[in-house]
Amino acid sequence: MPGKEAQGWVASLLPDGQHAAMAEPTPPWYDDLPASLAEAWALLVRGAADRKHPFHTPAVATIGADGGPHVRTVVLRGASPPARRLRFHTDARSAKATELRARPRIAVHAYDPGGKIQLRLAGTATLHTNDDVANAAWKATKPLSRACYRVATAPGSHASDPVAALAEIGDGDEAGRAAFIAVTVTVVRMEWLYLAAAGHRRALFDWSSGSLRANWLVP
Numbered sequence: 055m056p057g058k059e060a061q062g063w064v065a066s067l068l069p070d071g072q073h074a075a076m077a078e079p080t081p082p083w084y085d086d087l088p089a090s091l092a093e094a095w096a097l098l099v100r101g102a103a104d105r106k107h108p109f110h111t112p113a114v115a116t117i118g119a120d121g122g123p124h125v126r127t128v129v130l131r132g133a134s135p136p137a138r139r140l141r142f143h144t145d146a147r148s149a150k151a152t153e154l155r156a157r158p159r160i161a162v163h164a165y166d167p168g169g170k171i172q173l174r175l176a177g178t179a180t181l182h183t184n185d186d187v188a189n190a191a192w193k194a195t196k197p198l199s200r201a202c203y204r205v206a207t208a209p210g211s212h213a214s215d216p217v218a219a220l221a222e223i224g225d226g227d228e229a230g231r232a233a234f235i236a237v238t239v240t241v242v243r244m245e246w247l248y249l250a251a252a253g254h255r256r257a258l259f260d261w262s263s264g265s266l267r268a269n270w271l272v273p
């Protein structure tokens with residue numbers, strides 16, 4: 055029975071002994087589509103600012119030259135609800151940058167096990183190399199993060215030994231700037247899933263037609 059299965063996978067996420075009858079009070083956004091959307095963006099903003107929040111390290115998926123999906127973790131560096139935009143940083147020579155230059159479609163996934171909220175986003179990526187967005191992002195980048203961009207050879211290249219793989223192009227603070235890019239993602243679709251013993255809530259927010267269409271979905 056589908057109901058039983060759904061209960062099965064959420065049951066394993068709930069504290070021992072908790073079931074529908076003794077579920078905690080539902081959050082204020084539980085049955086409220088606009089409030090669920092606002093909560094989703096609030097969590098993304100928090101994720102960008104708080105390195106301990108699970109949304110700080112979402113997974114982003116691109117379409118590879120082989121036509122298949124390629125997914126990896128990134129650090130969420132910025133989230134702007136009014137612009138519907140997210141930002142992360144990467145190496146211009148990386149596979150994901152190459153893939154996004156060819157096909158800017160991108161998907162983002164984040165899950166907060168404490169809040170039991172999953173977000174699945176789809177959007178369009180813009181690669182910022184030398185504009186205001188990239189320059190401001192580089193300026194705010196800490197020395198430890200800057201070091202990543204100093205590797206002499208493109209990330210993902212085969213290396214004969216793991217130490218030589220870390221050889222740097224130079225050790226100055228600005229040496230990695232040429233390889234650094236900021237990627238912004240304009241969100242065109244957001245799927246919200248809240249797991250609750252009292253009943254899951256799943257919703258779709260879709261801006262692909264130019265304005266927001268919001269719907270509940272069967273979880």
Ligand SMILES: Cc1cc2nc3c(=O)[nH]c(=O)nc-3n(C[C@H](O)[C@H](O)[C@H](O)COP(=O)(O)O)c2cc1C
Nearest residue numbers: 111126127128129142143144145148149150151210
């Ligand atoms: C916690 C965590 C955070 C990461 N953050 C980033 C990041 O912000 N930018 C990035 O390019 N790679 C980041 N990485 C590494 C990527 O997951 C990935 O291994 C690397 O970028 C190569 O991906 P690609 O070959 O698909 O381009 C992170 C990995 C982990 C585990």
